[in-house]
Amino acid sequence: MRHILSVLLENEPGALSRVVGLFSQRNFNIETLTVAATDDPTLSRITITTTGVDKVVEQITKQLNKLVDVVKVVDLTEGDHIERELMMVKYKATGAARDEIKRTADIFRGQIIDITPTTYVVQLVGSSKKLDAFMEALDTSQLIEVVRTGVSGIARGEKTLSV
Amino acid sequence: MELLSGAEMLIRALHDQGITKIYGYPGGSVLHIYDALFQQQDIQHILVRHEQAATHMADAYARATGKAGVALVTSGPGATNAITGIATAYCDSIPMVVITGQVPSHLIGEDAFQETDMIGISRPIVKHSFSVKHPSEIPGIVKKAFHIAESGRPGPVVIDVPKDMTNPTDKFEYVFPKTVKMRSYNPVTKGHSGQIKKAFDLLINAKRPIIYAGGGVIIGRACDELVELAKTLNYPVTNTLMGLGGYPGTDRQSVGMLGMHGSYEANMTMHHSDMIFAVGVRFDDRVTNGLEKFCPTAKIVHIDIDPTSISKNIRADVPIVGPAKAVLQEFLKLLKASKVKPDTEAHKAWWHQIDDWRTRHGGRFLTDDSELMKPQQVIQMLSKVTNGDAYVCSDVGQHQMFAAQYYKFNKPNRWINSGGLGTMGFGFPAAMGIKVNFPDADVACVTGEGSIQMNIQELSTCSQYDIPVKIICLNNGSLGMVRQWQDMNYESRHSHSYMESLPDFVKLVEAYGHVGMRVEKYADLEGAMREAFAMKDRLVFMDIIVDPKEHVYPMQIPRGAMRDMLLSKTERT
Ligand SMILES: Cc1ncc(C[n+]2csc(CCOP(=O)(O)OP(=O)(O)O)c2C)c(N)n1
Numbered sequence: 001m002r003h004i005l006s007v008l009l010e011n012e013p014g015a016l017s018r019v020v021g022l023f024s025q026r027n028f029n030i031e032t033l034t035v036a037a038t039d040d041p042t043l044s045r046i047t048i049t050t051t052g053v054d055k056v057v058e059q060i061t062k063q064l065n066k067l068v069d070v071v072k073v074v075d076l077t078e079g080d081h082i083e084r085e086l087m088m089v090k091y092k093a094t095g096a097a098r099d100e101i102k103r104t105a106d107i108f109r110g111q112i113i114d115i116t117p118t119t120y121v122v123q124l125v126g127s128s129k130k131l132d133a134f135m136e137a138l139d140t141s142q143l144i145e146v147v148r149t150g151v152s153g154i155a156r157g158e159k160t161l162s163v
Numbered sequence: 164m165e166l167l168s169g170a171e172m173l174i175r176a177l178h179d180q181g182i183t184k185i186y187g188y189p190g191g192s193v194l195h196i197y198d199a200l201f202q203q204q205d206i207q208h209i210l211v212r213h214e215q216a217a218t219h220m221a222d223a224y225a226r227a228t229g230k231a232g233v234a235l236v237t238s239g240p241g242a243t244n245a246i247t248g249i250a251t252a253y254c255d256s257i258p259m260v261v262i263t264g265q266v267p268s269h270l271i272g273e274d275a276f277q278e279t280d281m282i283g284i285s286r287p288i289v290k291h292s293f294s295v296k297h298p299s300e301i302p303g304i305v306k307k308a309f310h311i312a313e314s315g316r317p318g319p320v321v322i323d324v325p326k327d328m329t330n331p332t333d334k335f336e337y338v339f340p341k342t343v344k345m346r347s348y349n350p351v352t353k354g355h356s357g358q359i360k361k362a363f364d365l366l367i368n369a370k371r372p373i374i375y376a377g378g379g380v381i382i383g384r385a386c387d388e389l390v391e392l393a394k395t396l397n398y399p400v401t402n403t404l405m406g407l408g409g410y411p412g413t414d415r416q417s418v419g420m421l422g423m424h425g426s427y428e429a430n431m432t433m434h435h436s437d438m439i440f441a442v443g444v445r446f447d448d449r450v451t452n453g454l455e456k457f458c459p460t461a462k463i464v465h466i467d468i469d470p471t472s473i474s475k476n477i478r479a480d481v482p483i484v485g486p487a488k489a490v491l492q493e494f495l496k497l498l499k500a501s502k503v504k505p506d507t508e509a510h511k512a513w514w515h516q517i518d519d520w521r522t523r524h525g526g527r528f529l530t531d532d533s534e535l536m537k538p539q540q541v542i543q544m545l546s547k548v549t550n551g552d553a554y555v556c557s558d559v560g561q562h563q564m565f566a567a568q569y570y571k572f573n574k575p576n577r578w579i580n581s582g583g584l585g586t587m588g589f590g591f592p593a594a595m596g597i598k599v600n601f602p603d604a605d606v607a608c609v610t611g612e613g614s615i616q617m618n619i620q621e622l623s624t625c626s627q628y629d630i631p632v633k634i635i636c637l638n639n640g641s642l643g644m645v646r647q648w649q650d651m652n653y654e655s656r657h658s659h660s661y662m663e664s665l666p667d668f669v670k671l672v673e674a675y676g677h678v679g680m681r682v683e684k685y686a687d688l689e690g691a692m693r694e695a696f697a698m699k700d701r702l703v704f705m706d707i708i709v710d711p712k713e714h715v716y717p718m719q720i721p722r723g724a725m726r727d728m729l730l731s732k733t734e735r736t
């Protein structure tokens with residue numbers, strides 16, 4: 001099962017490497033990882049997506065909590081939540097492909113944010129599934145480059161992750 | 164207001180933390196610190212001959228006292244030499260503070276002379292680490308380092324100190340914080356009362372109970388509570404390798420150590436139990452044997468301070484996260500107030516069964532007609548000569564297992580061994596670390612001719628500081644534990660398990676100014692050993708020639724259940 005873990009940790013040098021190191025050291029898998037400071041500059045927030053059976057995810061959560069720099073951990077997938085990922089895709093955009101890419105981007109509510117006579121860069125925001133669907137919708141022969149930020153997530157409603 | 168340099172702050176903070184001895188080795192990055200050490204009397208520094216030994220000395224002090232030991236090493240090779248010692252402490256949850264020099268801040272990342280990324284290298288084997296960014300942070304970092312090392316599930320903490328942080332001319336105000344508060348680190352102080360009640364029901368209603376107690380009971384200073392609980396209930400107790408001494412080894416209710424080389428009765432009792440009361444243990448693979456076949460009829464209560472240890476290998480029916488002492492005290496309260504009484508009829512039958520197992524094997528070893536001494540006999544003699552009261556610091560190998568099986572520890576904190584990492588070379592420096600802190604105690608290093616050579620250079624440190632430990636070397640002329648596995652699994656192809664060209668240990672230790680003895684016959688053993696221990700102020704190396712063909716039994720059969728054991732070269736369960 002796929003899980004989205006939100007981690008609040010001290011914004012200290014080396015703190016991120018402890019989190020990342022934990023995953024490789026214990027053979028846990030990381031699918032995506034995003035990190036940035038929060039409104040409180042002494043805290044960073046990491047969102048990690050990982051897949052594993054419940055027992056493994058339970059261990060991951062416990063091991064994260066055990067790190068001295070980690071203030072809090074929640075598994076967003078345990079409750080209602082919103083997840084978003086941003087993607088930028090560069091396409092060869094000449095001839096008929098130019099229209100095709102534009103049309104598909106519109107359907108997915110993406111934007112073309114860079115144009116040259118031969119290329120487009122499409123920006124798309126959504127769930128990871130939606131981004132995957134966009135990638136599948138277009139002919140890969142035109143594809144030059146993809147960059148995805150990884151997932152950020154937040155709980156719906158009153159629930160918060162804070163100190 | 165008092166102005167101190169970073170180096171002076173470091174020493175002062177250690178002193179304010181209550182430290183009187185540190186173990187270390189100088190080098191370029193820590194020269195300011197060594198100069199500050201030279202100019203004070205509060206802290207004694209013991210100069211080892213290899214940084215690994217410094218870490219093991221600090222570690223052994225912690226194992227005996229529960230307080231963090233301190234090692235000081237230079238950057239680069241000094242720091243990397245300390246790695247094995249840090250990992251050893253980490254694997255056994257031992258509090259330790261390791262101060263490593265680092266190249267000056269402006270050179271970090273430049274591949275400077277003797278630069279290694281110590282924070283990076285040590286990351287997976289420390290509880291936490293700090294890098295000093297400003298000299299004035301030093302007292303606060305020291306305070307936090309000890310707090311983290313000693314509280315919760317203890318472990319080693321590294322403080323990496325760039326040389327410019329200790330510059331003698333840069334002085335700042337020294338303030339040693341009285342308390343530590345960290346929003347991200349709050350170890351649990353008590354167990355969940357609902358869980359404890361649930362567990363108590365299982366405990367009191369068990370028909371075939373066993374208490375499985377580990378190193379957490381010793382580290383958590385919960386031995387008295389454990390003994391009271393076990394005694395009141397009349398339940399059998401088994402100890403892990405790390406837990407030996409946590410329950411008195413000569414007590415009738417002790418069934419000895421469990422696991423791979425555990426006693427027949429301990430492993431049988433575990434396997435057939437209907438309730439395992441596990442405290443301060445982690446269901447290590449050297450204990451459980453095959454996980455699928457583990458104790459099929461037992462309900463499991465698991466108490467540990469570290470939630471990651473619970474249900475990691477074996478799912479607990481009732482998990483309790485908390486310190487052993489506080490949690491066991493809750494159990495004692497419930498026991499006193501309980502209307503339900505233990506089922507003494509059922510327990511009578513259970514004890515009958517256990518005693519049967521005991522007489523069937525009962526820690527026996529084979530003595531054949533050969534003139535050769537059996538290693539087990541040597542340990543039994545050591546137990547006799549020291550009245551079971553010595554600090555026994557072991558190396559790693561067959562001799563370690565024999566020591567664990569045959570030395571009957573009645574007190575906690577006396578059995579000092581590298582259980583988790585299994586570090587050959589640990590025993591001798593560990594014995595030194597104990598002896599310098601407990602000068603009146605009998606301190607024995609039980610070792611093999613293989614292990615002792617991994618830190619034998621420390622004979623020199625012992626001459627310098629007069630550290631009169633007794634080295635009991637079970638010399639079987641081979642890397643015995645390796646040889647045993649080769650006998651069992653590789654048709655006795657003894658690939659590189661022989662120690663050819665062994666030194667004459669007697670002459671070797673004499674060259675360092677110590678006393679050497681060679682013992683070849685059992686008839687001479689007792690006299691020689693008594694003589695060795697009577698020489699209170701001399702280091703004595705007893706080179707004891709033992710049967711090279713002896714194997715450690717019982718030995719669990721890989722991937723079997725706890726009860727599946729080889730009992731000798733020809734018998735199995
Ligand atoms: C540093 C290190 N290297 C290798 C090993 C693997 N090993 C475990 S026991 C052993 C043999 C130990 O020989 P010795 O000290 O003579 O003890 P014996 O088993 O003969 O009693 C070896 C090589 C280890 N535990 N530690």
Ligand SMILES: [Mg+2]
Pocket residue numbers: 560611612613637638639640641642643
């Ligand atoms: Mg040997």
